[in-house]
Amino acid sequence: MSNRQFYDQDKEPKKGHNHRPEPPHSAPRRAAPQRGQRPAEHRPTGHPPVQRSNRRAKKQQLARRRALLLLVVLIALCFAAWGIVELMTKDKKPADSTAPSSTAFSQISSAASSAPQETPAPTPEATPSATPEPTKAPATTEQDWKMRLVNANNPLPEGFEPELATLANGKQFDARAIDSLNAMLADAKAAGLSPLVCSAYRSIARQDELFNQMKQDYMAKGMTEAEAYAKTATIRTPHGCSEHSSGLAADIVAVDYQRLDDGYENTPEAQWLHAHAAEYGFILRYPKGKEDVTGIIYEPWHFRYVGVENAQKIKDSGLCLEEYLEQNG
Secondary structure (H helix, E strand, C coil), rough: CCCHHHHHHCCCCCCCCCCCCCCCCCCCCCCCCCCCCHHHHHCCCCCCCCHHHHHHHHHHHHHHHHHHHHHHHHHHHHHHHHHHHHHHHHHCCCCCCCCHHHHHHHHHHHHHHHHHCCCCCCCCCCCCCHHHCCCCCCCCCCCCCHHCCCCCCCCCCCCCCEEEEEEECCCECCCCCCHHHHHHHHHHHHHHCCCCEEECCCCCCHHHHHHHHHHHHHHHCCCCHHHHHHHHHCCCCCCCCCCHHHHEEEEEEECCCCCCCCHHHHHHHHHHHHHHHHCEEEECCCCCCCHHHHCCCCCEEEEEEEHHHHHHHHHHHEEEEEHHHHHCC
8 A cells, every 4th residue: 555545544534433524614714813903702882782771771760769859858848848837837826736626716816805905913912911901982073183092992094194284304293283292392492402303193004114114023033923013013003003193193302312212211301391291282192101001112202192181181190091081081
């Protein structure tokens, strides 16, 4: 056997050794990629349909989350606005947190409109156990206007306005009695004294302001409202119960002693007035030792015009105006 035959024989496939013949038309091999070039099968050719669908779903989910977040913010803002409105309206409502029905509200409104604005507690007297009830004043006529009783049980009528005249220092006094007051002051000055009218006529509204101011001062010191009212009522009379509002009362002090306290009684001006006031028709309205009857503390500066004849009788009797009217009314 020649060498060629041996070679050809060696190339022939041997049968019976599981040898698969090559397909007649096998696919040509791909050329090797050049340096720096990615294989063709790894080059991006755009997002596959599945990836595009996933990205679209994520965008939609993100949009839904943003919409939900915006809705939550809007709801929170609505609740905040509602809370502010409720807080503002709550300040204007009564302290009672339970809203009454329409029927109850109408009943309350009608009761409130018929009730007075302020119903102060009754004025307690200095020593209630030993204090008789103040004298009820008789009906006042034009002839006995000088003896009008004004106290906690006998207030002035609503809308009362006396006919007034003006003193030299601008204070006002009843026009029917101002000449007597001026004469008394002039004679005191002629005696070398220096009397000063520090208070005369006060309107009922002004008296109410002074009363409430003093009551608030006592409450600021720790008193309850009832305690402060009772304390104030022994110094300043409540609504419509002040003699100053009648125009017939004047507080007279000294130029060099203008404090309204018990020390004023020791001044020459106070002693002269106590001795001579009746000659001009004036009495010391709230004398010492009569606090249980008048309901007012001792005021050595407070003088009330009652007319000369009445003043002399009251002074000689040693009675206060309430007692005198009770015995001679």
